[in-house]
Amino acid sequence: MVKRLLITGAAGTLGRALTPQLREFAEVLRLSDITPVPDTLPGDEVVQCDLGDAAAVDALVKDCDAILHLGGISVETPFAPILQANIIGLYNLYEAARAHGQPRILFASSNHTIGFYPQTERLTADVPFRPDGLYGVSKVFGEAIARMYFEKFGQETALVRIGSCTAEPENHRMLASWFSRGDFLSLIRAVFTVPNLGCPVIWGASANDASWWDNSHLDWLGWTPKDNAEEYRARIDASTPRPPADAPLMKYQGGVFTQFPIYKEDEPRG
Numbered sequence: 001m002v003k004r005l006l007i008t009g010a011a012g013t014l015g016r017a018l019t020p021q022l023r024e025f026a027e028v029l030r031l032s033d034i035t036p037v038p039d040t041l042p043g044d045e046v047v048q049c050d051l052g053d054a055a056a057v058d059a060l061v062k063d064c065d066a067i068l069h070l071g072g073i074s075v076e077t078p079f080a081p082i083l084q085a086n087i088i089g090l091y092n093l094y095e096a097a098r099a100h101g102q103p104r105i106l107f108a109s110s111n112h113t114i115g116f117y118p119q120t121e122r123l124t125a126d127v128p129f130r131p132d133g134l135y136g137v138s139k140v141f142g143e144a145i146a147r148m149y150f151e152k153f154g155q156e157t158a159l160v161r162i163g164s165c166t167a168e169p170e171n172h173r174m175l176a177s178w179f180s181r182g183d184f185l186s187l188i189r190a191v192f193t194v195p196n197l198g199c200p201v202i203w204g205a206s207a208n209d210a211s212w213w214d215n216s217h218l219d220w221l222g223w224t225p226k227d228n229a230e231e232y233r234a235r236i237d238a239s240t241p242r243p244p245a246d247a248p249l250m251k252y253q254g255g256v257f258t259q260f261p262i263y264k265e266d267e268p269r270g
Contacts, residue, residue: 002026002192006064006103008051008071008093011037014108014165014181015070021185022068025192032060033071034085051089054096061096066192067105069093074110076133076260086138094149105157106191107146111177111204112136113161115254117212119176123253124214125201132254134262143201150199158191162204163213169229171240173255176210180227183207190223212253 005026009015011033023029023041030045031037040046049056051071061067072085090107097103115132117123131137142159149155163177164170165184183206191197203213206227243249252258 002066004028004030004045004064004066005192006030006032006061006067008032008049008060008067008069009074009108010070011035012070012074017167017181018068018070018185018188022188025189026066030060030064051092052084054092057089057092058096058099061093061100061103064100065103067093067097067103068108068188069105070108073135073138076135076257076263078263078265079134080265082134082138086135087141090142090145094145094155097155098149098153102153102155104192104197105146105155106188107142107157107159109143109159109161109201109204110136110139111161111163112254112257113139113143115252115257117253118251119173119212119253121253122212122214123203125203125217132252132257133260136254136257147199155199156197157199158187158197159199159201160187160191160204161201161213165204169232169236171249172236172242173249175229175233175236176205176208176212177253177255178206178208178227178229178232179204180206180225183225183227186225187223190221194221 007015010031032047032049034050037046047060049060072089073082112132113136114130115136116130129140131140146157163179164174165179169175169178203215205211205213207225208229248259249255
């Protein structure tokens with residue numbers, strides 16, 4: 001059992017969904033976000049923190065022995081907020097971890113690091129990056145800084161390229177990319193309990209029949225996803241019009257992110 005688990009991005013959709021189940025896994029949860037964290041319980045340690053503030057992040061990480069890093073920008077936006085949260089903020093997190101005993105980290109990377117691969121290809125964990133936007137580029141940076149801290153200092157990190165972590169798959173693309181919350185929870189437990197982690201790339205997806213991603217290199221981790229988006233295919237076929245084959249949602253693994261422009265501060269965003 002983890003003694004003190006830090007969850008960054010705890011006020012986000014995914015953070016709120018996972019937190020109740022993670023109370024059974026950690027003696028203490030330290031819940032953090034740049035905005036107030038809702039639905040906390042007595043015993044939770046709640047810390048409002050801007051990841052771009054190095055001193056605040058240093059204090060946030062102190063005394064934690066595991067970090068579930070969900071924090072930062074999770075959509076395509078202008079570069080300034082991505083830079084602050086996903087690049088400067090991640091550097092601050094790794095420096096804080098280095099200063100405080102190197103607690104193991106699960107870094108929420110993204111399928112958008114490889115978004116321009118076609119859906120006809122099945123990918124192993126060592127394929128070259130093909131990011132589909134500035135958000136994807138920031139996750140490429142995150143994987144690179146995690147690898148450097150592992151090679152230089154021995155900091156262990158699981159680089160989890162999350163697909164579509166929703167309650168249920170919502171469209172035809174998600175029949176391949178869906179990552180059930182139950183499978184994510186079991187992965188979190190495996191990452192923080194396996195004796196030796198290293199710095200592996202892990203495809204964050206369930207056992208979908210239509211999957212594009214190969215996790216066969218992870219036999220040593222002791223994690224096997226159980227859910228399968230195929231169970232939802234009939235409902236999606238009946239309720240959701242199937243886009244044409246050349247639509248980004250059906251052509252590229254990154255879906256609609258591949259068609260977003262480079263947003264500027266005064267432009268509407270996707």
